[in-house]
Amino acid sequence: MPGSADSPARVLVSVPPRLREQFFPDPAALKALGEVRLLDDHRGLPEALPGAEVLVTSWGVPPLTAALLDRAPGLRLVAHTGATVKPFVTAELWARGIRVTQAGAAMARPVAEVALTFTLALLHQVHRFDHALRGGLPWEAAEQAPPRREILGCPIGVIGASRTGRAYLDLVRALGAEVTVADPYHDGAVELDELLSTSRIVAVHAPALPETRHLIGARELALMPDGAGLVNTARSWLVDEDALLAELRTGRLDAAIDVFDEEPLSVGHPFRALPNVLLTPHQAAGTDPGRARQGRLVIEEIARYAAGLPLEHEVTPELLGRMG
Template sequence: MTGSPDRRTVVAVPPELRARLFPDGVADARLLDDPADPDALAAALPGTEVLVTSWGMPVLDGALLDLAPELRLVAHIGASVKFFVTGEVFARGVRVTQAGQAMARPVAEVALAFTLALLHRIHRFDHALRDGAEWSVAEQAPARHEILGCRIGVVGASRTGRAYIDLVRALGAEVMVSDPYFAGEPGVPAVPLDELLATSRIVALHAPVLPETRHLLGARELALMPDGAGLVNTARSWLVDETALLAELRSGRIDAAIDVFDAEPLPADHGFRALPNALITPHQAAGTVEARRRQGAIVLDEISRHLRGLPLRHEVTPEMLERMG
């Protein structure tokens, strides 16, 4: 990070993550090791022009902004800034940018890995062998399928959704999308959600967190999925009624691969942990070495562009904030 920031820049990122984002180190900028500490942030804000933010930030309300009259740019190392950026930020002429584009590829790759695992029932075989099942029992699984010619339904044509679509189409999948803001394109038709659920072998969720997407998939919607289908969720647990999904999985009728949960860390006694038809990971889909470095590079580039008076490449507008997950 040498070169761009100076003492007018505050980097509110935990040390371990900071080292992954900025492997060359952080020169001159003031460092906050705990972005969730409002007192430390308040003490650092006077004189700050650029604030680099991480997950867990306090809400940037009027009281905090009063301490930072010189603040001109908030550069977030993640995707959504909705949890801490308020309208007051924009009202005071502060620009906002984010590095979410850097995470689209790894999350899409994990969604692809989940898709292949569900199609080939890899998680079921792994569970059976680790649990000590006899070989003849362990080798039993529902019908397995290839991705070539597989009908995959994508809920949400977001950045990550589009990256996932490119990957699965490259492997020969037939893709359709349900998204109120997606009109379809050659080879990727737009369809109603119910039709997508009822006709897809794999359903992959890539929609944002919005009031209208709360429990987008509940008991009724999950029941539309064909027997043997698989659900992939690397987006947000917000999108699925977790209780309804647990009940559906316990029936053994469908499989699921899940990286996001209502309660994180996932409780040790959670029902998902014991199910052979559930593949679960601890909300780590975006955490590759390459993605973290891209996030840092985007933030550095955006700071440099701001200081040179150039347009930002990943700017967040008030209108975008309303549709941000």
């Protein structure tokens, strides 16, 4: 049975200290959940699990296998502070009646804002100017850039009307962009080829599913108009990185990228040297308000569980199959 005032939930928080401070800046909010135990390192999870009723997870937690779950026969809820739970959730959880929830909804806004930032930077060629000036080019040479554009009236294509995709859509529409969407589940969506061939900026927000592996490859990149830009704050899974690098080396397209096939991105990676590429180290969701919002969402879900109320962000086996 869920914890109550007489029998509070036993909560194990497997979140490293630095992240824990960001997710739960008010320690009292955690303590209000029940009997809370803090685990600083995921490697200690097997020894810490016995007696836990609720497990709060963060990135890097190991797969919750049958052998690990055998150590926590009373576990009833796993609450993830991030979005995707695919790296660690197994069918064994549902087989044992353990429920799963996650905080992805709290991450949509900051990621969408970074995607918007990328969009504006590519349209105004900020990345090229910055690269030229930092690279030591003379002022007159640094002034040279492809034609710049405004977002007002700009044709922008959005691949995937996910939570983040919808948040991005709201932002760019509010600034006057002309938007098309490619998503099999979105009303009014267009075909991917049409979107690619008619958009000045293409923003990728699709989930990482078997059918979306390298959704954007050499053929698709070739459909994009000269001077167009690709924005990817979603998953590197969606874009053929080798094909993108080959296209970018020609200078025909620009790109702004937050996610990579191999992270950390090596110091010598060719992306780093290209003037038509804007790079960030997989930090699109890492705002202080966003992280605190993720923590609040997790706390609220645990409170709903303890009160016997429906979870608002529950992950089911069916939903997991559609998640990135």
